[in-house]
Amino acid sequence: MPTAKQLCDQASQLPPDERMALVDQILDTLDERDESLDAQWSQEAESRLAAYRQGEVQAIPLNEFIAKYQVKWHERAPRSSWQGRVN
Numbered sequence: 127m128p129t130a131k132q133l134c135d136q137a138s139q140l141p142p143d144e145r146m147a148l149v150d151q152i153l154d155t156l157d158e159r160d161e162s163l164d165a166q167w168s169q170e171a172e173s174r175l176a177a178y179r180q181g182e183v184q185a186i187p188l189n190e191f192i193a194k195y196q197v198k199w200h201e202r203a204p205r206s207s208w209q210g211r212v213n
Contacts, residue, residue: 128136137148177183 137145140148174183178185
């Protein structure tokens, strides 16, 4: 079986539309359900809801949350090498 590097090297030779199709196919393989992970997330959600209902944590309005983390994201996000590139 070829290594990930070998596959990547081969894929880089494909035309852009075929590379995008390949990426879509690979991402589809990662979307398979994992019942144990679903159960863990369900338990976490129940725990958080219980903490909220018991007054252990407080909610903040969504618009405040988004505004807070948009500022942090823009301050910390590295600029990708492809940004602004014209082919």
